Amino acid sequence: MGSVPGVAILGAGIFTTSQYLPILSKQSSTAPILKAIWSRSKDAAENAASLVAKFFPDVVAKWGEDGLIQILEDSSIHAVAIVLPAQVQLEYVQRALKSGKHVLQEKPIGPTLSDVRDVLSYHSGMGSQAPVWAVAENYRFEPGLIEAARLVKSIGDMMSFEVIVELPMNSSNPYYSSAWRRDVGFKGGFVLDGGVHFVAGLRLITGCEVTQVSAIARHVDPLLPSPDNVSALLQLENECAGVLVMSYSCTARKVSWRVLGSKGTVEAVRDQKDGSHGYLVTFYPLGGTVLSKFFPFSGVENELKAFVGDVSQIVYEGKTAEDADKRSNVIEAYHDVAVIEAMLKSSNNKGFPVHVDRYEKEI
Incomplete structure (x- = not known):
């Protein structure tokens, strides 16, 4: 499994449980290693983790600020999928990027262009070694x-x-x-x-x-x-x-x-x-x-495959974020x-x- 990245999901709401988890479970033999599911509430995190325990027996539920810090500091977790309300996603995106995690966030990229520009400037300032920041626009x-x-x-x-x-x-x-x-x-x-x-x-x-x-x-x-x-x-x-x-x-x-x-x-x-x-x-x-x-x-499934493939190539093959699939590029999401x-x-x-x-x- 050395070429399969470790992934955590931040958010345990409707879209996580109805889309992300079924898709990852269906492809558990080729999917990334789902390490953790985080939510602001303990019950939501534990419920989501129980839905995929059969396919990812080592997945753990994390919640609250302490759980988030544990995920961001875990070197075996290469990427996070952020599936949270649009008003708060950018805060978590910036924290994840700062910790060196590759990020796939759900659309819309932010509630206003002004909010988005601030994090775009931060990401751009990280230079050529910046993690992938992708936005899940399945269309x-x-x-x-x-x-x-x-x-x-x-x-x-x-x-x-x-x-x-x-x-x-x-x-x-x-x-x-x-x-x-x-x-x-x-x-x-x-x-x-x-x-x-x-x-x-x-x-x-x-x-x-x-x-x-x-x-x-x-x-x-x-x-x-x-x-x-x-x-x-x-x-x-x-x-x-x-x-x-x-x-x-x-x-x-x-x-x-x-x-x-x-x-x-x-x-x-x-x-x-x-x-x-x-x-x-x-x-x-x-x-x-x-x-x-x-x-x-099949858009959601295809975008997840593309993101995981990009992360795998960066982690194990020396690629950079510049090589990532352009369809998920944050600039595309900005223009939407x-x-x-x-x-x-x-x-x-x-x-x-x-x-x-x-x-x-x-x-």
Whole structure:
């Protein structure tokens, strides 16, 4: 097992128990060695550790400040996955980086760009020996969206696009009652937390950065944090314009990206087939045969594999963070948040166009 890194998970909430632990357990023979699961509460940490004890018999539960220090000082733990509320993640990211741990944190990278820039500066200042700091944006690892991005390259001049996000957020959703997403200090609520996914999908599929937005956000459902609806006009760096419409107070469900070009159209729609959820990707070529293919979801699994592979190569093969998978690069995650932040700023100014912030410095 000398080439398999040791990993700890910080956070024992819904996403850890429903995604990370099942994926790691399914691949326990090839997965990293899960050394510890930490939570601020003893009960949560012990419950999460019990779920994977069969697959990782040496995993231990840690909690509180003392447990965190023990993890950060443990030389057998090479990396940590941070799955905590967005308001506090950056604090733990910086502590982990300072201790020399490689970090995979859940999206969004931070509650505001200002908060993110402070830690980006710290990480950049660590130089060439800095640990990997990756952000888990599984949409950049979804085979269906990757295929859509490949097809878009063959549609000629990009003329327009539309992103439709209809996701009813009600009591049947496990994240509905999540306290941190409802915190008044977390500006954007589900629009920020979920919206970065759909911006990431747009940036991936079009292969372009968003440069300017004009948006109107509304608060319709009093049981949801504000805002719960956004309609935006977006301009890309190639001067193509399109729309993004996002609703969490809706009743129907639909998630899709559609890009129109002079030689064809590409569409990726969330769908299911044979009991599997995923994306149905359809190519409508000019004067040709319509082609459709279904791709089951595997983004979370793929991003975890990529991170563990990067850490393994650094720890055992002399690679550096510069060699890590660019899809999880913190700058990518920064630009996802930048688009959402620009939308909210535009709405606060009655839809006045806002330029999207760019972080130019490479790390």
